[in-house]
Amino acid sequence: MPEPLISAERVPAATVQDGPPALAVSKLWKVFGPRADKIVGTPLAELPRPELLERTGCVAAVRDISFTVAPTEVFVVMGLSGSGKSTLVRCLTRLVEPTSGDVLIEGEDLRAADQRRLRELRRHRFAMVFQHFGLLPHRRVLDNVAYGLEIRGVAKAERLRRAGEVLDLVGLSGYADHFPDQLSGGMQQRVGLGRALAVDPRILFFDEPFSALDPLIRRDMQNEVLRLHHEVGKTMVFITHDLHEALRLGDRILIMRDGAAVQIGRPDEVVGAPADDYVRDFVADVPKSHVLTIRWVMRPVRADDPLDGPELGADVVVRDAVRAVLSSAAPVKVVHDGELVGMVDDEAILRVIVAEEP
Amino acid sequence: MTTLSAGAVRRAARLPRSWLFGGVVAVWVLLWIPLHGQDTLALSTSELTSLHERLNDLRDAINNTRGSSPVFSAFFDVIREAVDALTVFLQSLISQPAYGRPVPLIGWLGVVVVATLAAYAAGNLRVAVLTAAGFTSFGLLGYWQQSMDTLALTVAAVLICLVIGIPLGIWAGLSDRLHRVLTPVLDFMQTMPTFVYLAPLTLFFLIGPASGVIATLIYAMPPVIRITAHGIRTVAFSSVEAGTSLGATKWQLLRTVRVPLAKRTIVLGVNQTVMCALSMVTIAALIDAPGLGQVVLRALQTLDVGTAFRAGLAIVIMAIVLDRVTTAARDRVEARYRLGPKARGRRRIVLAGLGVAAAVALYLSYTYVWAAFFPGPAGTGVVGGQVAAGVTDASDWVQLHLGAVTDAIRNAISYGLLNPLQALIAQSPWYLVSAVVLALAWIVAGPRIVPTVAVCLGLLVATGLWQEAMVTLAATLVATVIVMALGIAVGVWMGRSDRADALIRPTLDAAQVMPAFVYLVPFLGLFGASRFTAIVAAVVFAAPVAIKLVADGVRGVPATVVEAATSSGSSAWQVVTKVQLPLARQSVTLAANQGLIYVLSMVVVGGLVGAGALGYLVVAGFSQSDLYGKGLAAGVAVVLLGVLLDRTTQAAARRMDAGTRRGRDQ
Structure with missing residues (x-):
């Protein structure tokens, strides 16, 4: 049986908002090029990319992006190469300086931080996992994992102890004395993951961490991230160009195109209600039954509906509902918060599974 | 620049560069026949200019x-x-x-x-x-x-x-x-x-x-x-x-x-x-x-x-x-x-x-x-x-018994290559050589190089050592031609064959760590004290650099391109001349550039073993108090020659690179 695209184990994001969101981004712009700061807020900013480049020599890598991420949420940013997603995640940690807009980390204005404060934040609040790992080839795996703590000034014995724990957590027990180039790509990225986790950050940023890995390893690593999220419950911002990865990992997904946000929503919203043709094209090949919940396929209750069928929650994924619906003679009742919100019959289910349409 | 000459250049640019180059040299030779020996700015060794x-x-x-x-x-x-x-x-x-x-x-x-x-x-x-x-x-x-x-x-x-x-x-x-x-x-x-x-x-x-x-x-x-x-x-x-x-x-x-x-x-x-x-x-x-x-x-x-x-x-x-x-x-x-x-x-x-x-x-x-x-x-x-x-x-034994062989080599290069070139360059009037050099530099490296070359030529005249500089230039060019012939032949061989590379590279590496001085010794033993000894030493000194650059360039040609050419039925010769050398031509130009610089520095050291011209004057400047100023001027002349050759070949390399890119864009 193929693995579900969305793991049933996923920890739901905190829905109750006590305190500020983990990350709040509003009207964020990043323009590369000469006199880049003179573009935002003028009519020039509205130009499409090629025209802007022609007129000003500037490239708007990130255009007017706003979103918030709740504590413990997994927020995925998805887009093709050149869509600005890597620049976006670097703006969130100021590895790239944003041109305008606000980034609030747990309510603190990141752009107002001076260098010292920024370093403090990087050392304690958030950490990043990189596409090309960025490991130090002259250090053992253990020392690579301990690197963030070393930078922070943690004493050697303590940081090595902590790094040892993290190695166990990321499944690299026994590899402490190896050097990065003695490990496979997947294992190297586990080291990168361990290095980020070792500093015990509250937010983890992932910049296409698995796109350099082959598909089977990638699947393993995605499970690893889900497992870690389950165990340590960190807020995660995950960049990817792989829609399947986005759907598997994300509580919510931001789809970017040419630097701008096209759609923000839960996986089933992105698949069930694409914002435009671009997204529709994108999700065309996704097996709908793996993503959509029965909320998307139910029909309104009719007066003549028999009400003796089984009940299912509105958030059950279609594929998981198949057996219940097909084996019942009567249509299945869809219940949300104790109320009957719709009915699902055999035809609706089969339409999704066989014809791939909601 | 007037519109007239700009138009002429544009028309001229349509001709292949090698034709233009050959045309200029042909005109030079024709003018040399009536003009040679005039205005060569010769100066005997003991003569001093006011500078x-x-x-x-x-x-x-x-x-x-x-x-x-x-x-x-x-x-x-x-x-x-x-x-x-x-x-x-x-x-x-x-x-x-x-x-x-x-x-x-x-x-x-x-x-x-x-x-x-x-x-x-x-x-x-x-x-x-x-x-x-x-x-x-x-x-x-x-x-x-x-x-x-x-x-x-x-x-x-x-x-x-x-x-x-x-x-x-x-x-x-x-x-x-x-x-x-x-x-x-x-x-x-x-x-x-x-x-x-x-x-x-x-x-x-x-x-x-x-x-x-x-x-x-x-x-x-x-x-x-x-x-x-x-x-x-x-x-x-x-x-x-x-x-x-x-x-x-x-x-x-x-x-x-x-x-x-x-x-x-x-x-x-x-x-x-x-x-x-x-x-x-x-x-x-x-x-x-x-x-x-x-x-x-x-x-x-x-x-x-x-x-x-x-x-x-x-x-x-x-x-x-x-x-x-x-x-x-x-x-x-x-x-x-x-x-x-x-x-x-x-x-x-x-x-x-x-x-x-x-x-x-x-x-x-x-x-x-x-x-x-x-x-x-x-x-x-x-x-x-x-x-x-x-x-x-x-x-002694070599000079006695193999004298015939070494003399034959020496004479072949001296009479076949060095003497005619030296006669052409050093016996032409200075203004003719200057005009030719300017024209050639323009043709190979573009108009931007012309001011630099003109300044170098002017200063060379000012050093009062024009003819010596031209003799040195002739020796440098001869040695560089030999270096490049060696560089391309051996470099292509090394670039195509792993075995040749493994065989030759250690020798070249060893040759490169040797101090310049030492090269003179064995050739002094073979050929005695003469300008030819200096040229051979310069060739041996400069060849490793040129060979390695060409070899690396040929090796750097993507294997897929060579594979594609081979699979479409190219012969080895066609692969070399139509794929590998053209793609490696930046390395080849760089090899020529480095070859020139190495050769020039060695030709000057050759002053120690009878190479004459600028090298001799530099050496004489150290030992004879009267010639100090002249030796200093000779040193400056060497630097001017170096700058002239280096800038021109570098500009030519850049232009070649830009030309390839422009061609690709269209």
Whole structure:
């Protein structure tokens, strides 16, 4: 049986908002090029990319992006190469300086931080996992994992102890004395993951961490991230160009195109209600039954509906509902918060599974 | 530029460049027939122009103010005395009698054991053994003290180079602005033929060991700065970014990421600097720097091939030892942190043992005469005499029995290539040559180069040494043509065949570590003193660089492209001429550029063995007081020729590259 695209184990994001969101981004712009700061807020900013480049020599890598991420949420940013997603995640940690807009980390204005404060934040609040790992080839795996703590000034014995724990957590027990180039790509990225986790950050940023890995390893690593999220419950911002990865990992997904946000929503919203043709094209090949919940396929209750069928929650994924619906003679009742919100019959289910349409 | 000539250029640009080039040369030859011998600006050796006399006066004036001028007491003398203190200290350690003793502080035994220890610590057991054998051979050849003088000067220069060069290189690696400022300065320092700045240096730093070390600094510093900066710049960005994202400060990034990752490259820079330093220390014999260079120089001047070979052999051995040890040090940067605990323990034991041995040897060599003076007959050493005699005999035998062969080679090149070219270039009126050079430079390198070339030509006329410069140019061009023929033939072969590469590359590497000086010796033995000897030495000196550049270029052609050409049925010849050479043509142009610079510097050194022209004048300037100014002007003329050739070939390479790109865009 193929693995579900969305793991049933996923920890739901905190829905109750006590305190500020983990990350709040509003009207964020990043323009590369000469006199880049003179573009935002003028009519020039509205130009499409090629025209802007022609007129000003500037490239708007990130255009007017706003979103918030709740504590413990997994927020995925998805887009093709050149869509600005890597620049976006670097703006969130100021590895790239944003041109305008606000980034609030747990309510603190990141752009107002001076260098010292920024370093403090990087050392304690958030950490990043990189596409090309960025490991130090002259250090053992253990020392690579301990690197963030070393930078922070943690004493050697303590940081090595902590790094040892993290190695166990990321499944690299026994590899402490190896050097990065003695490990496979997947294992190297586990080291990168361990290095980020070792500093015990509250937010983890992932910049296409698995796109350099082959598909089977990638699947393993995605499970690893889900497992870690389950165990340590960190807020995660995950960049990817792989829609399947986005759907598997994300509580919510931001789809970017040419630097701008096209759609923000839960996986089933992105698949069930694409914002435009671009997204529709994108999700065309996704097996709908793996993503959509029965909320998307139910029909309104009719007066003549028999009400003796089984009940299912509105958030059950279609594929998981198949057996219940097909084996019942009567249509299945869809219940949300104790109320009957719709009915699902055999035809609706089969339409999704066989014809791939909601 | 007027519209008329711009239009003419545009029309002309439609013709292939090679046609234009050939046309200009044809016109030149036609004009040469009626005009040759006129306005050649010839000047006999003893004749001086007013510029040369003024330079002589300038030297006298500077010598007279030396004692009183604050520029000297506050600047030049300070530098010289500081360098001198370091040099004298190192010399008194290993080469010169000091502190009231008839011998240096450390005798031969101490030096050999300490050098072996250092080689093991920096490298491995193999280079340690090589070092022990190499150092012992200096004594066996009978040149212990001279070798130690050369070593002391080299070490002094290298120490100063590294203390200044590595921090500067790291800084230039971090700062784009410094890098931009430094690059042209380093370019200039490196394109200048080594020979040339010796004379001006003596004006400010006098002659002797200290000025020898200062001249060496100028020559040997650029590689370590350049390569260190390159190493720092090419550290994987992802590692730096990862460090930044974890909150590393700039200093932490430098200490934990940039320098460790660049370390291997930095040690490569150290290797280059050491080799340059050794090469220059031997040449600095011309300004009275002590050591093996002196022996070679004197032997060259008296045409004593045997002695020149014996001392040259010591230089070569020193070069090989220093190169192998620094190369092993570079490889150890990788290997060191991979050593298991067991290997590390074993290494510590060997190091401790060698340390004790070194302490004992130091004590012995300080106390006992047998460990201080290298045993063996004074002057000739244990085997030195036989080596010299054997080489002299061999040389005599070759000149006697193979004279026909060597003469045939010499005459073929002299009459077939050198004489006609020299007649054309040096016997044409100066204005004709200037016009031709300007036109050719425009054709191969574009209009932007014209002002530079015009200025160089004008200044060449002003030096009063036009005809000498043209003779040198002819020799340089002949040698470069041969170098490029060799470079392309052997380079393509190496680029296409792994076996050829594995076979030839070590020889080329070895040839490249040899100091320029040494090349003259065997060819002096074969061909006697003549301009031809200088040309052959220049070819052998420059060929390794050119061959390696072409080979790397051919190797760099993507395998898929070659595969595609082969699969569409190209013959090997077609693959070479239609795919590999065109794609490698940037490397080929670079090879021509480097070949020219190397050849030029060697053609000048050839002045020592009868090459005449500028080289002879530079050498004469050192030894004859009257000719000082003229020698200085000759040095300037060499630099002008170098700048002219270097700028033109570089511009041609850039233009070729841009042309390819434009073609691709369309």
